Amino acid sequence: MPSPDSWTCNGVPQNGKEYSGLGFPHDPHENYSSDCEICGLPKDSVIVPPPPPPPLPITALLVALLALIIGGGGLFFLFANSCQQGLEKIEGVCIDPFLEPYEVAKSQGDQAINLFNNYQSPEDLEESNNSLENAIKQLQEIPSTALIHPQALQTMEVYTSEKEKIAKLIDLETIVLEKLTKIDKKINEAKKLSDNAKNLSEYEQAKKKWQQLQNELNPEDFKSSQLAFKKIQEYRDQSDWEIQCLDKKISGDGDCCTLTPQPSYCLF
Numbered sequence: 001m002p003s004p005d006s007w008t009c010n011g012v013p014q015n016g017k018e019y020s021g022l023g024f025p026h027d028p029h030e031n032y033s034s035d036c037e038i039c040g041l042p043k044d045s046v047i048v049p050p051p052p053p054p055p056l057p058i059t060a061l062l063v064a065l066l067a068l069i070i071g072g073g074g075l076f077f078l079f080a081n082s083c084q085q086g087l088e089k090i091e092g093v094c095i096d097p098f099l100e101p102y103e104v105a106k107s108q109g110d111q112a113i114n115l116f117n118n119y120q121s122p123e124d125l126e127e128s129n130n131s132l133e134n135a136i137k138q139l140q141e142i143p144s145t146a147l148i149h150p151q152a153l154q155t156m157e158v159y160t161s162e163k164e165k166i167a168k169l170i171d172l173e174t175i176v177l178e179k180l181t182k183i184d185k186k187i188n189e190a191k192k193l194s195d196n197a198k199n200l201s202e203y204e205q206a207k208k209k210w211q212q213l214q215n216e217l218n219p220e221d222f223k224s225s226q227l228a229f230k231k232i233q234e235y236r237d238q239s240d241w242e243i244q245c246l247d248k249k250i251s252g253d254g255d256c257c258t259l260t261p262q263p264s265y266c267l268f
Contacts, residue, residue, distance in 0.1 A: 005032060006031060006032050007030070007031055007043050007046060008028050008029065008031070008046070009026075009029055009031055009036035009041055009045070010025065010028045010029075011023050011024045011025045011026040011036070011038065011039040011041065012025055013041060013045040013046070014047065015044065015046070015047055015049055016049065017045065019040075019045060021040075022039060022041050022042075023041040024039050026038050026039060096146060096147045097146075098142045098143070098146040098147075098148050098149075098152075101138060101142060102139065102148045102151065102152055102155075104138065105136075105138035105139045105155075106135070106139075106155055108134060108135040108138070109131070109132055109135030109136070109139075109155065109159045112127075112128045112129075112131035112132040112135065112162075113132070115127060115128040115131070116128040116129075116132075116162065116165075116166050119226065121227070122173050122174065122177065125166055125169060125170045125173060126170065129163060129166045129167065132159050132163045132166065133163065135159055136156055136160060136163070139152045139156045139159070172224060173225055173227055173228075176225040176228040177227070177228070179222075179228070180231060180232075183213075183216060183232075183235065186213055187235060187238065187239075190206065190210050190213055190239075190242065191242070193205065193209055194206035194207075194209075194210070194246060197246070197249070200250060203246050203249045203250045204246075204250060206242075206246055207243055207246040207247070207250070210239045210242045210243050210246070211243065213235075213239055214236065214240075217232050217235050217239060219233055219236070241259060244256075244259055245259060
């Protein structure tokens with residue numbers, strides 16, 4: 001029985017390797033050193049390598065391949081159906097959830113600016129100012145993380161600037177309308193005076209009243225007011241006609257129906 005520390009060599013390598021100049025077939029010989037005493041082969045030449053693992057059966061390969069395909073397909077489906085950060089899938093489409101609130105606010109703000117650009121009364125200005133303020137509040141509710149936020153900031157800057165213009169114009173129109181109210185009162189007084197004039201002295205007094213009033217009807221003083229400028233021009237046209245009519249009466253020709261435009265009583 002061989003010793004545990006010994007190994008047997010027959011001169012033929014068992015590990016499948018070749019050893020130049022060493023080894024030749026011989027009877028089995030028990031060795032105790034690292035090399036064979038007869039042929040010189042090293043001890044590891046008799047160590048047989050373990051056999052390779054058996055090949056996977058074709059069924060196992062197909063199952064593994066199918067699992068890989070399904071797994072990859074699942075990942076593809078997951079990525080294909082996901083949205084980038086900041087977007088949400090709504091009815092199968094990736095959109096910014098704050099896009100609709102932005103568009104609603106912008107629509108309201110744009111309508112307010114359009115009303116401001118075409119206002120016909122102080123009430124139009126107030127409505128425009130309130131609508132614009134509401135639109136700005138809606139835009140402020142859009143969080144900074146929203147993709148639409150940069151556009152919301154730009155729109156808010158525009159609306160804020162326009163709102164400042166409206167506020168100044170409201171103040172201006174309020175002051176101008178107060179002046180117009182006073183002028184309108186004077187117009188009515190002058191008209192009453194000229195309508196009731198019966199003699200030369202009263203004609204001249206009425207004419208003087210209209211001339212004094214004309215000094216207050218300088219369109220340049222009201223050109224910054226869209227509402228007042230047109231009204232002042234109407235007052236001036238009226239005062240010009242009244243003065244011309246009074247001149248005719250002073251000269252002895254009291255027929256004002258030859259003037260243009262004709263007064264309403266000339267049409268009957």
